[in-house]
Amino acid sequence: MAGRWDWLGVIRGRFLVLALTCVALGIAVALQSRALDGAFVADALLVLLGALAAHAAVNALNEYGDYRSGLDLRTERTPFSGGSGTLVAAPQHLGRALGLGLGGVALTAAIGLYFLLRQPALLWQLAPLGAAGLLLVVAYTPWLTRRPWLCLLAPGLGFGPLMVLGTQSVLAGQLSTSAALLALVPFGLCNNLLLLNQFPDIDADRSVGRLTLPMLLGRERAVGVLGAQWLLAFAGLLLFVLAGWVPAGAALGLLGALPALRAWRLLRRDGESPDSLLPAMGLNVAVSVATPLLMAVGMLAF
Template sequence: MKALAPDFALHACFRSSRPNFLVLAPLCAGLAVSAAWYDGHSPAGLDILLVMIAALLAHAAVNLFNEHHDYRSGLDSLTTRTPFSGGSGSLPENPAAAGAVRVAAWACLSGVVAIGAGFLWQVGAVMLGYGLLGMLLVVAYTGWLTRRPWLCLLAPGVGFGILMVAGAYQALTGTLSHTVLASSLVPTLLVSALLLVNQLPDIEPDRRVGRDHLAIRLGVRRGSRLAAALVLAGFGVIPLAWLLGALPTGAWLMWLAAPVAVWLAWGLWCLPAEVERGELAPLLPLMGLNVAVLLGSLTLLNAGLLLAG
């Protein structure tokens, strides 16, 4: 196969990292920073920067591994891409870049390990658990976890929520708090809902390459209803945690997005029966709205914690 010019390889790697979606990582890591400031800590600026870089690299690594695996498995040739599912299309257009994308994935993961090693030395052995589980999720998600329905549902939320938020807080402060644990539940639930919805258009292609996730098990309508329940549960964290004293009143700022979240949940719950026969047009606008609800909610929760501090 003809070698790919370095600039084209870099462009393919950049597209395969799905840069449009990488904003999620700093928003999740940002919850750790916001919670730390609310709890009275003053993390060093360099530590905050390193946490943000590690979050971005971890997210990029997941996307790069996913793009490489989906190309090699033949899934890319079976899916119909949407703005929110089906991959970037980078490798089907540039097959010679597959090796470069795989190298980039491992390079990003190596960057996370290097930063994690620094915090391991600085904070202590507690960081090893976050690091090992995080690496397992990054490497095993596409090839292994997508064949285990409940693990596949929970893994994205746990990665971006509990591991990224609580792990970053522990790296910055050396401890945990009720504030950060409650905050981490929001992305845990909302990110799991996002990934479940994004799997719905690819049910048949995923089944053909051997995947076995809840979208396949439940079908489009029941899968979308589970996602609706997860979205509402994510918003339900705020009043419950506030009543228990785990979150400040400022966290209610996230509820400015609640009307849109309810609209999203209603749309997911009431999808017409035609979607089970492959007519996914009613689902596509909801996929975009789902992304907006996730990013908007995390932005508002960050702002609420900062204002409360």
């Protein structure tokens, strides 16, 4: 029985918490205009299931594609990058990885279609968000990883505007300006999450024809992009709160700037040494996951 479910490692379960925190932010915004009741909770759980399915799908398809291309056999895995190693250890689960990925895409699409049929007035708001999200899931590994600037923006677009706005619009019945502004924060943070995780994989990615931003710009200039995105995310959040464009409680997310600053200093000191890079990658994960959750908690508590 030991190892019976090891094949589920391709969904990288411990990283799915990122989808949960981004959905939590969308829920917090929606609760500004809709009462918390049983119907709201049921809808929120269904939205969360769709978000988790989408995140699991992109992870599984990424593992499938990376093993098929040979990348998994060349990558030096870290606790934060390089995939799960599931298929390297058990290549017989390759078909299951593909099935999980396609099944996640199908489940996400079905949930989105359900909300569209139930709220046809939102067709022109939800349909583009859903279509863009599904396209990102399917196209990320085979296509976007060969286009460095699109590859940079894809994670933030998926977890920021698409996930936060999609959640808020489904639950509140309309898109809000505050949701659009708040979604820009995880947009920048999640871009950085994948960008920094590409640092250890430069040689392996190059060997299979990928072209990522650290390969295009070099590590030093890529660290500059990381710093710029952290700065824009947190300075933008501060501006939105001070201007009264978003609920004041969202300012709790500014606490995420502290580990981001520490990560940036480590990378500026030495972006290649494991002694600097691995702690910075851990801090980067913490920033990306915790900041949307802190924003949501702040909005609900204050």
